[in-house]
Amino acid sequence: MNLFNFFNRRTSAPVARERLQVLLAHERTIVGGESDLVAILREEILAVIAKHMSVPQDSVQIKMDRGASVSTLEVDIEIPTSVTTGMRPAA
């Protein structure tokens, strides 16, 4: 344990407060019926991808990070070469 940790040992409550505020701000919108924007974007992006090609579910990696002022949505899709070269199945 270094000195910095020693003086910070009692200060875990502010961290808890901040984490809860961010979490609950997101959860209240969801439970209140409105789906949150990040989740809507996720669904719609996946729908668009499905419209243009059939990718196996496991070649799509999705990561989210819900923050206080900024949330991030990371969609990582492996597109098979056969699709990019024009052998696109009818949508």
Next chain:
Amino acid sequence: MAKVLVVTSGKGGVGKTTSTAALGAALAQSGQKVAMIDFDVGLRNLDLIMGAERRVVFDLINVIKGDAKIEQALIRDKRVETLHLLPASQTRDKDNLTDEGVARVIDGLREKFDWIICDSPAGIERGATLAMRHADVAVVVTNPEVSSIRDSDRIIGMLDSKTLKAENGEQVEKHLLLTRYDAARAQRGEILKVEDVLDILSIPLLAIIPESTEVLRSSNLGAPVTLGSPNSAPARAYQEAVRKLQGQTVEVQKQRGLFSKLFARRAA
């Protein structure tokens, strides 16, 4: 092939989720591949205790309903890379939790992990029965308090009758994890002693987790106590529990007074 471990208690608030996180992290730190599943549909908290609440994309119900593959739903821990979390759904109805769906998820995970830890919700309803359904090993979390002990007894009865092992004429390996134990108060006769609890429940003791502010501190920070304060008394007790679960014989350490602490010899 994974071992399936259920962390259960009947009563709420005794430390199931805290213990799931602490045991899971300690197992993963010893090099084991661990998947923790939160079965508390509608009131999930394992994500929060693990500090992964901002990163939840898909959940157990999404996997059961086929909206997502298990690999997409598993959240890998940022501190220990062999540690994974499958969160419960916060919004879906728990009717979506089906016997067949849970069986599929667990069978899928068995091949890829060494341990699957099922964090049971409180109560004896569907979430709790499905969390224990596939268990090979059960950790019964109990506080030295009358209502907790009564509920643990009820749960032990269910482990002996409602699990797949029980239905096949086998036994779920049961362990008692005594949490929030204050040795000084037990000494003064204010709370039940370890011996009393063991005598009443008659299942073997896995570990005694002493009452400690470190547990709350770790929860505040979103870290299992075994990662957040690995040298604290509760973390050491959880580490001991993990060694025992892995089949190493460890003498369960009772909380010692200052005198015996000062003069005790450490075993080599």
